[in-house]
Amino acid sequence: MYKIKTYNKISVKGLDRFDRSKYEVASDINSPDGYILRSHKLHDEALPESVKAVARAGAGTNNVPVAEYSKKGVVVFNAPGANANAVKELVLSGMLLGSRGIIPGMNWAQSLTDMTDAAEMSALMEKQKSNFAGSELTGKTLGIVGLGAIGSLIADTALALGMKVIGYDPALSVEAAWRLPSQVARAENLQSLLARCDYVTLHVPAIEATHHLINEESLKSVKEGAVLLNFAREAIVDAAAVVQSLDAKKLRMYICDFPEPILLGRDDVYAMPHIGASTAEAEENCAIMGADQLMDYLENGNIRNSVNFPAVQMERSGPGARITFCNDNVSGVLGHVLSVLADNSVNVVDMVNKSRGDIAYNIIDVEQAPADDVVAAIKAVEHVITVRVI
Numbered sequence: 001m002y003k004i005k006t007y008n009k010i011s012v013k014g015l016d017r018f019d020r021s022k023y024e025v026a027s028d029i030n031s032p033d034g035y036i037l038r039s040h041k042l043h044d045e046a047l048p049e050s051v052k053a054v055a056r057a058g059a060g061t062n063n064v065p066v067a068e069y070s071k072k073g074v075v076v077f078n079a080p081g082a083n084a085n086a087v088k089e090l091v092l093s094g095m096l097l098g099s100r101g102i103i104p105g106m107n108w109a110q111s112l113t114d115m116t117d118a119a120e121m122s123a124l125m126e127k128q129k130s131n132f133a134g135s136e137l138t139g140k141t142l143g144i145v146g147l148g149a150i151g152s153l154i155a156d157t158a159l160a161l162g163m164k165v166i167g168y169d170p171a172l173s174v175e176a177a178w179r180l181p182s183q184v185a186r187a188e189n190l191q192s193l194l195a196r197c198d199y200v201t202l203h204v205p206a207i208e209a210t211h212h213l214i215n216e217e218s219l220k221s222v223k224e225g226a227v228l229l230n231f232a233r234e235a236i237v238d239a240a241a242v243v244q245s246l247d248a249k250k251l252r253m254y255i256c257d258f259p260e261p262i263l264l265g266r267d268d269v270y271a272m273p274h275i276g277a278s279t280a281e282a283e284e285n286c287a288i289m290g291a292d293q294l295m296d297y298l299e300n301g302n303i304r305n306s307v308n309f310p311a312v313q314m315e316r317s318g319p320g321a322r323i324t325f326c327n328d329n330v331s332g333v334l335g336h337v338l339s340v341l342a343d344n345s346v347n348v349v350d351m352v353n354k355s356r357g358d359i360a361y362n363i364i365d366v367e368q369a370p371a372d373d374v375v376a377a378i379k380a381v382e383h384v385i386t387v388r389v390i
């Protein structure tokens, strides 16, 4: 029986993927084999030795201490693209909120509770509505920082709205580049993007390189009257610098998914409570993807969409057994493990070995399950981190 510990509210559609004859799934469980979670922060929690993999039912993995888990051989999965459409739609609504007097206009209309005469109210509306006039998105320029799953969907939508789109992504993958509409102009650097855009939206991961990407210095380049949208992560934007820019009437608005005390109570900030991925569809997609990846790893050792391990998949080669192990990515480890198997007359049927950064991962199908002492001998090979027989 595998044990899965859940954190946060995970969609039932995802949890239902776990066959309960093989899996125990609960938020309170001892010695779990795996975690499935959303934004729960794992940094301050001890990791039980039993945990083999963590599935983040979402895109960002900054709530998981990935580097520490890698050293322990724990595979961390995410769900790339599974909530991208939900975020795209919220960013679109953010742009609309930033272009028209929607929120102040509605707030004003809702405040007229003392009025009882409809004709009088109608006349007042017509008189006051110019206070809530805005401008259109069509013809404006949108800058997208980070052109991955979310950024590329936003580019499509903005172009369909008749906006001009400029993108900046120094780490763009070839796959992501293929997905991009050809009309997206490329900015050589963040400064040149900021200088040319009426709206700027951020879709980069929260990593060291993106910490306070938007700061006092970069905001000096921003076009006067621009709207900044941050539906990526709090840490990417220095909120104090944004407030300074708003006060100086350089940035016109800051629209984000990450309220901070310094941002509240201002008319030029709209802060939502991290609801970018909070749609039934996105929650389902993420939970299903996370659960499927976790099960395939626990049962077959296959790895898809990991953020710290290489992608490795191999069909089962027959009725024998499967040995999986991960090791520090140094030479000689696989050879050493294969000699342990040969010395113990364990015949290898098929195998695959891949590496990513400091980690190497191996799947070896063998004719018969190795005895416990053989598994122990593999575990004892220098640089081997974890071994499983499945």
Ligand SMILES: NC(=O)c1ccc[n+]([C@@H]2O[C@H](COP(=O)([O-])OP(=O)(O)OC[C@H]3O[C@@H](n4cnc5c(N)ncnc54)[C@H](O)[C@@H]3O)[C@@H](O)[C@H]2O)c1
Residues within 6 Å of the ligand: 058, 059, 060, 061, 080, 081, 083, 084, 087, 145, 146, 147, 148, 149, 150, 151, 168, 169, 170, 171, 172, 173, 176, 203, 204, 205, 206, 209, 210, 231, 232, 233, 257, 274, 275, 276, 277, 278
């Ligand atoms: N608000 C929410 O609820 C919500 C939901 C989903 C994702 N997110 C956040 O959005 C981020 C992006 O999600 P995604 O699905 O598009 O991820 P993704 O991995 O598909 O795309 C991220 C893109 O950022 C690029 N990038 C990395 N460093 C960069 C830099 N310094 N400058 C410019 N580009 C850089 C990468 O090359 C990649 O193309 C996630 O990491 C997560 O933090 C937030």
Ligand SMILES: O=C(O)CC[C@@H](O)C(=O)O
Residues within 6 Å of the ligand: 038, 039, 057, 058, 059, 060, 061, 083, 274, 277, 278
């Ligand atoms: O799970 C959520 O609600 C948020 C997910 C989002 O921040 C992500 O990075 O995918």
